[in-house]
Amino acid sequence: MKQEITEKIKALSCFEDPQDIEALGGGLTNVNVLLRDGDRKFVVRLGEDIPEHGVMRWNELAISQAASLLGISPKIVHNEPGVLVLEFVEGRTFNETDVREPDALLRIITLIKTTHQELGRHLEQPVLTFWPPHVNRSYLARLQAEGSTHQKALPDLHRQNTMLEQAIGPINLVIAHNDLLAANFIDDGNALWLIDWEYGGFNSPLFDLAGLASNNGLSEQQERAMLEQYFETNSDPIWRSYMAMKCCSLLRETLWSMTSEIHSELDVDYAAYTSENNAKLALALADFKQT
Known part of the structure; x- marks a missing residue:
């Protein structure tokens, strides 16, 4: 970990004697650091606004505070520009296999609802609104203007986005997480915690459900059971709208990665991530066209 990061953390007014400072893996848009101060552990999230991704830290702070009050996310002990300090949750961070485990998936869907x-x-x-087709249009315009290496693919991706927005149809608005990667769930042995709210905002519930499925490799059987648990009804009437949102979610992740190829300074192979999500999108679109 860079010395300037360590010094910045040691200088934070919320700590008396920070020790055992170490970087946590997994951050794609910020740096996460674990430390001990006395007999307590904390996580420090370091990251500025990221306009190209619509990440505004004031929005992340507001929703993180609300999630803490609800009891589903760690308590915030300090914040200042570019810095968010939270209590550390002792528990097991999920991976994709954990999310697919039947009992865990039931608990996750209950937490999402x-x-x-x-x-x-x-x-x-x-707080912000996170409407996936609009997010995608913003990415497409930026990628075009900035001369992305994916120029030839952009017109077709734009057509797909327009078609998917029409297929999603009318929606209900909720405050959603909008980034349901497995690593954002922590099981402390009694309860599940949901962390990292930088993309949080008003959205359709279908986006969180679709993101959960696509990020964690749920089978169609699991997806239908997920929808039936969440909506307490048969999945057939909402299946096409859900599948359109799933494609829109994967399109957004692909465009996010294309944009990160240009802008991010983190040591991440975004080109490989773009390719991975593009392949997922192609499969999802093929399934959608059969609905």
């Missing part, structure tokens, strides 16, 4: 139904009651200020 609770988030959608109750998180907004704890918000104390306006």
Whole structure:
């Protein structure tokens, strides 16, 4: 870990004697650091606004505070520009296999539904809207203007985005997480925690459900069971809309990675990540066309 990061953390006013400072893996848009201060552990998230991805730290802070009040996310102990300090949750961070485990998946869907139904009651200020087709249009325009190496693919991706927005149809708005990677779930042995709210905001519940499925390799049987648990009804009437949102989610992840190829300074192989998500998108689109 860079010396300037260590010195910055040691200088934070919320700590008396920070020790055992070490980098945590997994961050694609920020640096996460674990440390001990006395007999307590904390996580420090370091990251500025990222306009090209629509990441605004004031928005992340507002939703993180609401999630903490709801009891589904760690307590915030300090914040300042570019810095968010949270209590450390002792527990097991999920991987994709964990998410697919039947009992864990039931718990996750319950947590997502609770988030959608109750998180907004704890918000104390306006927050952003995260509408995937609009996010995708913003990425496409930026990639075109900045001369992305993926120029030839952009017109077709734009057509797909327009078609998918029409297929999604009318939506209900909830406060959603919008980045349901396996590593954002922590099991402390009693409860599940949901962390990293930098993309949080108003969205359709279908986006979180579709993102959960595509990020963690759920089978169609699991997807249908997920929808039936969440909506308490047969999945058939919403299946086409859900599949369109799943494709839109994968398109957004692909465009996110293409944009990160240009802008990110983190040591991540974004070109490989673009290729991986493009392949997932192609498969999902083929499935969607059969609905």
